[in-house]
Amino acid sequence: MLYKVNEIxxxxxxxxxxxxxxxxxxxxxxxxxxxKEIQLLISEINKHNLKSILFVGGEPTLYIRDINKIxxxxxxxxxxxxxxxxxxxxxxxxxxxxxxxxxFLYLNxxxxxxxxxxxxxxxxxxIRILYNVCNELGIDxxxxxxxxxxxxxxxxxxxxxxxxxxxxxxKVLPLGKAKKNKISYLYPTFDKNVLxxxxxxxxxxxxxxxxxxxxxxxxxxxxxxVEGTVHPTIEEHLNSHFxxxxxSFRLSEIAKKLKVSLNELSPQHSSECLLCEYIFKNNKxxx
Amino acid sequence: xxxxxxxxxxxxxxxxxFSTIQAKxxxxxxxxxxxxxxxxxxxxxxxxxxxxxxxxDLATVETKKRS
Numbered sequence: 213m214l215y216k217v218n219e220i221x222x223x224x225x226x227x228x229x230x231x232x233x234x235x236x237x238x239x240x241x242x243x244x245x246x247x248k249e250i251q252l253l254i255s256e257i258n259k260h261n262l263k264s265i266l267f268v269g270g271e272p273t274l275y276i277r278d279i280n281k282i283x284x285x286x287x288x289x290x291x292x293x294x295x296x297x298x299x300x301x302x303x304x305x306x307x308x309x310x311x312x313x314x315x316f317l318y319l320n321x322x323x324x325x326x327x328x329x330x331x332x333x334x335x336x337x338x339i340r341i342l343y344n345v346c347n348e349l350g351i352d353x354x355x356x357x358x359x360x361x362x363x364x365x366x367x368x369x370x371x372x373x374x375x376x377x378x379x380x381x382x383k384v385l386p387l388g389k390a391k392k393n394k395i396s397y398l399y400p401t402f403d404k405n406v407l408x409x410x411x412x413x414x415x416x417x418x419x420x421x422x423x424x425x426x427x428x429x430x431x432x433x434x435x436x437x438v439e440g441t442v443h444p445t446i447e448e449h450l451n452s453h454f455x456x457x458x459x460s461f462r463l464s465e466i467a468k469k470l471k472v473s474l475n476e477l478s479p480q481h482s483s484e485c486l487l488c489e490y491i492f493k494n495n496k497x498x499x
Numbered sequence: 500x501x502x503x504x505x506x507x508x509x510x511x512x513x514x515x516x517f518s519t520i521q522a523k524x525x526x527x528x529x530x531x532x533x534x535x536x537x538x539x540x541x542x543x544x545x546x547x548x549x550x551x552x553x554x555x556d557l558a559t560v561e562t563k564k565r566s
Contacts, residue, residue, distance in 0.1 A: 403521055
């Protein structure tokens with residue numbers, strides 16, 4: 213089954229003013245969107261009528277000018293959801309928070325990335341400021357809480373005292389700096405149910421600045437850099453052997469097709485992304 | 500298994516953090532203090548907590564709501 217792609221996540225650049233030990237980016241890459249890439253993104257988003265656009269980084273608020281160049285040229289903007297995932301560095305006081313959020317030409321939602329790693333850089337009181345300003349401006353507010361242990365869930369309880377907003381739990385994967393620092397969500401045993409799962413990103417696509425489009429926003433593009441997983445246009449990606457395989461088959465079926473033995477899986481392969489990396493990393497996907 | 504342990508297992512599974520087998524294995528190694536930490540969140544009946552879709556930086560909170 214081929215999934216309709218509705219959401220795009222755009223890595224606008226890798227610059228960040230925090231230095232978190234669990235970041236998926238291993239080192240600063242000098243890429244930022246070129247004018248050619250900005251024009252390509254506008255054209256692709258309009259062509260595929262993508263409904264939801266999420267700007268990530270690095271820290272997306274360091275690239276507002278580039279983001280606005282994209283937003284300003286989108287068709288049916290009022291029917292789209294424009295979101296950012298931010299570290300919240302600007303939420304020092306009400307005025308600077310308003311100034312940053314209002315500098316986006318259009319913005320529906322702010323996802324704050326907050327966890328024990330970010331707490332080194334972002335005072336807790338700043339979250340309240342960001343939440344209140346978002347409420348005032350009519351912008352949806354939520355928090356992505358990344359955990360490397362279920363015990364970290366206590367942060368959600370602390371966050372919920374600020375106000376009523378959604379808190380999404382995400383597990384740390386050993387990618388980039390997290391891998392280097394040996395930070396990862398640990399599973400006690402291997403969960404064989406993962407074999408029946410599909411890629412969790414179906415319906416979404418990512419654009420990595422300086423690289424291209426891919427359904428993968430995880431281990432395959434960050435760790436393994438498997439050939440044939442990133443393409444210059446959405447259409448080329450959707451027609452690729454890789455995409456057709458990932459969107460049509462369960463992980464166990466893909467392993468079978470690629471003749472990858474699943475006899476030596478570790479507890480960490482309970483994560484769909486790490487199992488997917490295991491399956492693909494030794495295979496060349498030629499289109 | 501004690502009632503509190505069952506509550507923790509159910510909570511961890513409902514959040515998608517572990518499968519039932521994994522959660523049962525996990526709590527075996529938890530101290531009383533650690534169990535209390537998780538139970539405090541369980542008891543808060545926090546309906547705001549959702550599971551993201553497992554991916555990295557494209558995580559969105561609207562992908563998979565807790566039942």
